[in-house]
Amino acid sequence: MHKxxxxxxxxxxxxxxxxxxxxxxxxxxINLGNTAxxxxxxxxxxxxxxxxxxxxxxxLSVGSMIALxxxxxxxxxxxxxxxxxxxxxxxxxxxxxxxLAHGFLITKLKMQPFVVTLCGxxxxxxVARGYTGEATAGFxxxxxxxxxEWLTIGRSFGIPHSxxxxxFIGVVCWLLLHRSVFxxxxxxxGKNEDAARYSGxxxxxxxxxxxxxxxxxxxxxxxxxxxxxxxxxxxxxGNFYELYxxxxxxxxxxxxxxxxxxxxxxxxGVVLLQELxxxxxxxxxxxxxxxxxxxxxxxxxxxxxxxxxxxxxKRKAANALGLLTKKGSTRREAPAATDEIR
Amino acid sequence: xxxxxxxxxxxxxLESISKAYPGVVALSNVxxxxxxxxxxxxxxxxxxxxxxxxxxLGGIVQPSSGHIIVDDIRCDQFHVTExxxxxxxxxxxxxxxxxxxxxxxxxxxGREIRSGFLGLLDDKTMRAAAEPxxxxxxxxxxxxxxxxDLSLAERQLLEIAKALSIKAxxxxxxxxxxxxxxxxxxxxxxxxxxxxxxxxxxxxxSHRLSEIEECADRVFALRxxxxxxxxxxxxxxxxxxxxxxxxxxxxSLYAPPAKPAGGAIxxxxxxxxxxxxxxxxxxxxxxxxxxxxxxxxxxxxxELAEAIFGIGTILEGEIMLAGKPFKAxxxxxxxxxxxxxxxxxxxxxxLLLESAICENICLADLSAVSRNGFVSxxxxxxxxxxxxxxxxxxxxxxxxxTAELSGGNQQKVVLGKWLSMRPILIIFDEPTRGxxxxxxxxxxxxxxxxxxxxxxxxxxxxxxxxxxxxSDRIVVLREGEIAGSLSRSEFSEHNVxxxxxxxx
Numbered sequence: 001m002h003k004x005x006x007x008x009x010x011x012x013x014x015x016x017x018x019x020x021x022x023x024x025x026x027x028x029x030i031n032l033g034n035t036a037x038x039x040x041x042x043x044x045x046x047x048x049x050x051x052x053x054x055x056x057x058x059x060l061s062v063g064s065m066i067a068l069x070x071x072x073x074x075x076x077x078x079x080x081x082x083x084x085x086x087x088x089x090x091x092x093x094x095x096x097x098x099x100l101a102h103g104f105l106i107t108k109l110k111m112q113p114f115v116v117t118l119c120g121x122x123x124x125x126x127v128a129r130g131y132t133g134e135a136t137a138g139f140x141x142x143x144x145x146x147x148x149e150w151l152t153i154g155r156s157f158g159i160p161h162s163x164x165x166x167x168f169i170g171v172v173c174w175l176l177l178h179r180s181v182f183x184x185x186x187x188x189x190g191k192n193e194d195a196a197r198y199s200g201x202x203x204x205x206x207x208x209x210x211x212x213x214x215x216x217x218x219x220x221x222x223x224x225x226x227x228x229x230x231x232x233x234x235x236x237x238g239n240f241y242e243l244y245x246x247x248x249x250x251x252x253x254x255x256x257x258x259x260x261x262x263x264x265x266x267x268x269g270v271v272l273l274q275e276l277x278x279x280x281x282x283x284x285x286x287x288x289x290x291x292x293x294x295x296x297x298x299x300x301x302x303x304x305x306x307x308x309x310x311x312x313x314k315r316k317a318a319n320a321l322g323l324l325t326k327k328g329s330t331r332r333e334a335p336a337a338t339d340e341i342r
Numbered sequence: 343x344x345x346x347x348x349x350x351x352x353x354x355x356l357e358s359i360s361k362a363y364p365g366v367v368a369l370s371n372v373x374x375x376x377x378x379x380x381x382x383x384x385x386x387x388x389x390x391x392x393x394x395x396x397x398x399l400g401g402i403v404q405p406s407s408g409h410i411i412v413d414d415i416r417c418d419q420f421h422v423t424e425x426x427x428x429x430x431x432x433x434x435x436x437x438x439x440x441x442x443x444x445x446x447x448x449x450x451x452g453r454e455i456r457s458g459f460l461g462l463l464d465d466k467t468m469r470a471a472a473e474p475x476x477x478x479x480x481x482x483x484x485x486x487x488x489x490x491d492l493s494l495a496e497r498q499l500l501e502i503a504k505a506l507s508i509k510a511x512x513x514x515x516x517x518x519x520x521x522x523x524x525x526x527x528x529x530x531x532x533x534x535x536x537x538x539x540x541x542x543x544x545x546x547x548s549h550r551l552s553e554i555e556e557c558a559d560r561v562f563a564l565r566x567x568x569x570x571x572x573x574x575x576x577x578x579x580x581x582x583x584x585x586x587x588x589x590x591x592x593x594s595l596y597a598p599p600a601k602p603a604g605g606a607i608x609x610x611x612x613x614x615x616x617x618x619x620x621x622x623x624x625x626x627x628x629x630x631x632x633x634x635x636x637x638x639x640x641x642x643x644x645e646l647a648e649a650i651f652g653i654g655t656i657l658e659g660e661i662m663l664a665g666k667p668f669k670a671x672x673x674x675x676x677x678x679x680x681x682x683x684x685x686x687x688x689x690x691x692x693l694l695l696e697s698a699i700c701e702n703i704c705l706a707d708l709s710a711v712s713r714n715g716f717v718s719x720x721x722x723x724x725x726x727x728x729x730x731x732x733x734x735x736x737x738x739x740x741x742x743x744t745a746e747l748s749g750g751n752q753q754k755v756v757l758g759k760w761l762s763m764r765p766i767l768i769i770f771d772e773p774t775r776g777x778x779x780x781x782x783x784x785x786x787x788x789x790x791x792x793x794x795x796x797x798x799x800x801x802x803x804x805x806x807x808x809x810x811x812x813s814d815r816i817v818v819l820r821e822g823e824i825a826g827s828l829s830r831s832e833f834s835e836h837n838v839x840x841x842x843x844x845x846x
Contacts, residue, residue, distance in 0.1 A: 179462040181454045188440045188451055195438035198402075200422070200452035259442045 004253040004305065008268040011301070015275055023282040033158060035278050040162030041224050042244055043270045047166075047173050048217030049245035050266040051210040054177070054190045056258025057106065057113035059214050061098075061120030062245055066238035068128040069094060069222035071137045074232050077148070078139040084148040088223055095219025096212055098124075103208025121242070128234040138231035152227035162224050166267070169217065174263040176213075186210060190258030247298050248273055253305070272297075351414070353378050353511055353543055354399075354428065359408035361394050368394040369405070369567045376512055379541040381534060383554040383578075386564035387587055387778035392547055395564070396514055399545075400432060401425035429511030433501040433518055441490040446472040448489055449504045475503040479533050495526035502533060513537065514545040519553060520776060523639055524839075531557055549778060551580050552807065563587055588780050595783055596811040600794040603814060604629035606662070607798035608650075608681075608767050613659030617645035618822030623659070625817050625824055627767065627798045632789055634813025635802045636838050642822040643802045644686055647769045651683040652676040664766055677706055680766030684756050684773055686802075692756040693744050700726030700740040703758045710763075729758030734784065750781020757788060767798035774808060786812050806835050818842050 020026045045062055052059045069091045076082040076090065098120070105116045139145075154161045177183040188196040189206045197203045226232055250256065251272055252265030276297055280290040352375040361369040369391045376382055386392050397403040398410075401422040410420045412428040432438075439448050446469040455471070457464035465486075472485035481499040483492060492500065498518060505513045515534075519527045534544055534557055548554055554561060561573040563586035571586045606626040613623045623646060627633045637643050648654040650661065652670030661668045663679060670676035676683070685691040693702050703726045704711050711721035726740040733754045737747060744755055753773065760768055770789065774782045789812065793799045803809045809816060816828040818841035825841040 175460070175462065181456060181461070181463060184443065184447060184451070184454060184463060187442055191440045191442045192438065195440065196451075198438060200426075259440070 002253070002262055002265065005262060005264045005268055007305070007308075008252065008265065008272065008301075012268065012272050012275060015272070015279065019275070019279050019282055026278070026282055029158060031278070031282075033155070033160060035274055036163040037153075037160040037228070038274045038277070039271055040160060040164070040166040041221060041228060042241070042248070042274065043166035043267055044162075044169060044221035044224060045214075045218045045241065046245040046248040046266050046270045047170060047263060048214035048221075049242070050249050050252070050254060050261055050263065051173075051177070051186065052113070052214045053246070053249050053254045053256060054186050054258060054261055055207050055210045056190050056193075056256070057207070057210070058117060058246065058256070059102070059120075059211065060114065060117040060242050061102070061124055062214070062218050063238040063241035063243075064121045064124035064128070065095070065098060065215065065218050066222045066225055066241055067232065067234055068124040068131075069219050070226040070232040070237055071128045071132055071234055073223055073226050074137040074139065077145065078137070078143060084145055091223060092216055092219045095215040095222075099212035099215030100208065102215065103204075103211040106211070107204035107207050117242075125235075128237075132234045134235060136231050136233045148227065152224050162228070165220070165224065169220070170263055170267055173213075177263055182206070182209065187259055190260075192259075244270075244273060247294065251298055251301055272301075351378075352376060352411075353413065354430075355411040356395075356399075357409040357411060359395070359398060359405045359410075361391075361398065361403065362406045367567055369398075371408075372564070372567075372569050374562055374569070376543045376545065378511070378543055379538050380559040381538060381544045381546055381557050383546045383548065383558035383561045384564070385548070385551075385554065385561060385583055385587055386570070387780055390564040390570075390587070390778075391567040392564055393516075394567075396432070396516065396545075396547070399425065399430055399512075399514065426508065429509060431505035431508055431510035431513050433498060433505060433513060433515045439489050439497050439500060441488070441492075444486050444488050445476070445483060445492070445500055446485040448500060449475070449485075449507050453508070472503070472507070475506050476500075478506060478536070479503045480529055493526075495522050495529070498522070498530070499533070502537075510542065512543045512545065514547070516547045517549070517776070518546070519548065519550060527553070549776070550805075551583050551779075554583065555579065561586075565589055584779055587778075596786055597790045599630055599632075599790070599814055601630055603631035607664055608668075608800075609662045610650075611660045611662075613649075613661065614657040615642075615645060615649040615822070616655035616657055617649065618642045619657055621822030623822070623824055625827070627800055628815075629796055629798070630793055631814040632793050632799045632801055632812055634809040634816040635800060635819060636804075636806075636809045636816055636842060637819035637825075638842050639804065641819040641842070643819050644771055646819065646822075647683060647771050647800070647802060650676070651681060651769065677763075680764050682760040682763070682765055682768045684753070684760070684768065684770045686771040686775070688749070688752055688756060688775075693752060695745040696743055698741050699730075699735065699737060699744050699747070699755055702744050702755050703729050703740075703762060706759055707763050725762055726758070729755075729762050732761070733758050733788065748778070748781070750777045750784065753777060753781070753785060754788075757785075761792075765792070765797045767800065768792060770799070770801045770803075772803055772805075773801060774803075774805065782808075806838065809838065810835065820844050 016026065025031055045066070049059055049062060072094065073087055073091050076087040077084050082090070102116055102120065105111045106113050151161060156164070177186065185196065185201045185206050188199065188201060189203050193203050225238065229237065248269030249261060249266045250269070252261065252267070252269035254261030254266065273294060276294055277290055280287055280293055285293065354376040356372060356374045359369055359372045360367070372391070372395065384392055394403060398405050398420070401420050401424055404420065410417050417424055440451065443451070446465065449472050450468045455464045455467045456462060457467065469485035476483070476485065479499045479502050481496065481503060483496055489497065489500070502513065518530060522530060537544055546554065546558060555578055558578060559575050561578050561583060563570040563572070563583065565587060570589065573582055573586070605628065607629050609626040610623055614621065615623070621642065635643050645654055649656050650670070652672045652675050656669060663681065668679055668681070670679065670681065689695055694705065700722050704722045708717055711718055711725055723740060729735065730737065730740055735751050735754045735758065737751065744752060747755065773785055773789070777785070789799050789801065801812060810833045814830060816833065816838060818825045818828070818838055820842055825844060828837055
């Protein structure tokens with residue numbers, strides 16, 4: 001585990017302890033289960049966002065995509081009676097196409113990720129609202145989909161399946177980002193795209209793949225969200241979710257400049273955000289303040305991290321200097337060894 | 343050289359290579375050969391066609407006409423893959439390493455070793471494979487070190503080790519020493535000697551002629567896209583190289599002062615700066631002289647200049663400028679007092695690279711080119727035209743972006759910004775880094791003219807030749823303090839170094 005991740009984990013535990021002391025309900029099985037469910041739901045697409053941020057890009061269309069794909073999924077299953085496994089595959093296929101479109105516009109037509117996905121945010125939301133005529137998409141009254149419900153909102157050993165899904169996808173993505181050739185190329189591209197191209201890396205492919213991964217995981221999350229809310233209100237469903245994902249990634253140590261970050265980090269970021277949401281509820285803080293609480297914590301979290309890094313760099317430099325002068329004093333007779341003129 | 347080596351067939355031959363871009367001929371009819379185990383220095387002013395030639399060798403750019411012959415086989419196509427299979431590797435000027443990855447990952451980027459049924463990265467094997475290569479280039483860091491923790495010199499060794507790992511036969515080094523310390527440069531020279539002994543050819547591109555004298559077996563010069571001549575080992579010397587590069591003799595690089603130095607224009611008394619709080623600094627700059635500031639990298643020269651210019655902080659002490667107390671809390675204060683800085687990193691802090699030349703020249707003094715609070719484009723252009731004529735900035739139009747200019751001309755734009763105002767003291771921090779010889783001479787002349795005109799000139803430089811040639815007096819910094827001051831009769835590389843490292 002990375003030092004940064006460890007720090008975040010400690011912060012999560014401290015916040016948890018404080019909340020527990022103020023309100024013991026925090027550790028009740030019901031609360032933990034609900035929180036785990038939310039962590040699973042948000043974690044699914046936040047991990048995807050991590051891949052995009054790793055390239056130095058950003059995907060702002062996530063929330064709208066969750067609404068659009070949610071509407072499509074609910075309609076397919078509820079209205080047109082498409083078997084749910086097929087519906088899931090269709091939704092994932094649409095996600096793949098959208099991701100490919102983002103990647104194409106960014107790598108081939110050289111548009112900026114912010115612009116491309118901002119337009120995505122507007123377009124997908126608009127299409128979702130236009131397609132439904134602003135009406136809420138829902139399942140018919142009393143409809144039951146046992147398999148689908150087991151998969152999405154079921155629980156095993158008291159833990160919601162959305163959480164298991166997030167863990168499973170997290171492990172796969174961890175292998176992909178930190179242990180596969182693709183992941184290494186992704187990190188290289190995020191750090192220095194030109195140099196990566198000169199090292200023989202297919203940078204266009206790598207970047208496009210990151211947007212596809214993000215869109216596919218968002219599609220999976222869209223199914224889980226649709227089943228969690230049971231109905232999709234096209235103008236509000238998924239609003240601001242892209243910002244949750246970006247916030248989780250930033251908290252988890254991703255750099256918006258690209259090249260830095262870990263899967264464990266972004267998952268811990270999601271955990272902290274949900275814990276804060278939970279804190280607002282449990283400590284009786286007006287829920288209207290919940291964005292404010294989140295904003296303040298992210299601001300201070302990133303600030304503290306930065307200060308800590310600066311301090312560490314300084315200490316490292318001081319140590320190196322100490323070492324150098326020590327060397328210098330024992331080797332006074334051999335100045336050539338320590339000279340530093342260019 | 344041919345006498346000792348009939349074992350040497352050319353590894354690589356370039357045959358009448360030409361490259362035309364729309365409107366410009368970058369290379370015309372250049373032929374060159376590279377032998378195994380030789381160090382071929384490639385020299386030429388900026389814009390002479392060196393980088394185009396290297397891009398052609400790397401397969402990044404295709405020649406308009408001409409051929410490349412590898413091991414006596416003529417290549418019809420020469421793209422990146424052909425270049426790589428011919429064993430050509432680059433050690434870039436701007437290093438292409440990834441500081442978020444470790445050493446072994448960098449070395450094997452794009453050719454990762456995999457294992458297991460999932461085909462995941464096999465870091466263990468890669469690190470084991472990296473180890474002997476690092477040892478061969480004399481690197482002391484480990485394969486699992488994060489590149490962010492390596493110094494510039496270590497990163498360069500990493501690039502050379504990477505070249506070895508792809509079994510390179512020709513290693514192209516582009517300005518390899520531009521950010522190395524003296525001892526690091528020595529290490530690099532040893533590594534080059536080892537490479538030579540193993541039969542690897544090195545194409546060495548540099549503006550530092552003394553290094554070329556030291557390590558090159560042959561010199562090949564380009565001028566205006568054409569071959570300008572070759573020198574064999576015994577013919578290599580400064581004058582011959584300069585003559586080939588600029589096509590004429592350079593009578594004298596350095597001009598003497600017009601009159602002896604006068605009173606102090608700037609004097610620092612018992613100054614402590616925020617960057618080096620434990621060091622006391624005292625020195626004067628006189629009217630009519632160029633004061634050279636030498637010292638080790640990290641001795642605090644740039645920090646001292648920045649403190650005077652109001653970027654760093656002055657903790658205590660007194661600074662007098664032209665007889666009056668002077669203290670700048672910000673660059674704005676310094677500029678208003680007539681104290682200007684030509685910073686070390688021209689592209690980052692000296693210029694707005696993407697902006698027009700005329701905008702850069704007027705940036706620091708917009709009120710002078712404004713009427714009623716609105717910037718007048720006519721005044722901006724007139725002022726820029728004035729500086730273009732005075733400084734000889736080579737451009738067709740001052741409305742063009744600064745990024746298009748060569749390094750020397752960019753530096754003139756930085757200067758033009760200050761000279762169009764009312765300079766009292768100008769601090770030059772590494773004024774000729776990455777600038778070709780002819781432009782260097784022009785900049786030296788400008789500094790001399792400024793000093794003669796009564797402007798204080800302080801020049802920080804790590805280029806020993808330059809410090810000794812240009813300065814009228816040298817102060818040497820060591821760990822933030824003035825280790826000593828040398829007058830012209832005491833100038834020598836040895837004396838400067840002695841003060842800089844603090845040895846007897």
